[in-house]
Amino acid sequence: LGSVVETEHQLEAWYLVVKPALRILRSLAHRLLDDINVEHREVKWYLEGLWQLSSKQRTEALFADVQLAIWSTHALSHLTAASYTEDSTGIVQRTIKDIVTTLLAVSMAIEQYAQSTSFASHNLTSRLQGHQLVRPQLLGLSTALDNALYRIVITFYEHLENFAWPPQYASRLQTYANFTK
Numbered sequence: 001l002g003s004v005v006e007t008e009h010q011l012e013a014w015y016l017v018v019k020p021a022l023r024i025l026r027s028l029a030h031r032l033l034d035d036i037n038v039e040h041r042e043v044k045w046y047l048e049g050l051w052q053l054s055s056k057q058r059t060e061a062l063f064a065d066v067q068l069a070i071w072s073t074h075a076l077s078h079l080t081a082a083s084y085t086e087d088s089t090g091i092v093q094r095t096i097k098d099i100v101t102t103l104l105a106v107s108m109a110i111e112q113y114a115q116s117t118s119f120a121s122h123n124l125t126s127r128l129q130g131h132q133l134v135r136p137q138l139l140g141l142s143t144a145l146d147n148a149l150y151r152i153v154i155t156f157y158e159h160l161e162n163f164a165w166p167p168q169y170a171s172r173l174q175t176y177a178n179f180t181k
Helices: 002-040 045-051 055-062 066-086 096-114 122-128 136-162 167-177
Strands: none
Touching: 002 055, 002 066, 002 096, 055 136, 066 096, 066 136, 096 136, 096 167, 136 167
8 A cells, every 4th residue: 555655646746747847838839830820810819919020029929938848848858768767666657658749749830830931921031042040949949859859769769669659740759769850
């Protein structure tokens, strides 16, 4: 009975760390996708103020809490990777799929956002004449996400096939497993 109670306390402690970090990252992914889709439907109430901003200002507003997202990404990946040797009860392994799919969802949302007119208007894109536009907020978070996903993939490489990955994330995860991302 003692080990069951201890395991329950460990699980509660793990969720105290994981849930807020996942919430921060999911919120960012949803805001990015909503901003991309706003061109094709009514402006949502929380984006109304962003609609009048330039693409640079919109990006800065959407990524205002980017440092918090980077810290959440680092915390999740380091704790998940450490769990491979430190978590003898398998508590963390219960949430690996959720953590990895959230990291992948944010990464994919950033890529979609970077290709949208929300990131760079048609006018700005034509003035770039094929050159790349870099916004430090996206670059910093994208790098943190890539490092986090590689850290988890390298740690759990032999066990990745034991998870049922949603189709929209399986091929992306495979690029990390193949080290081709």
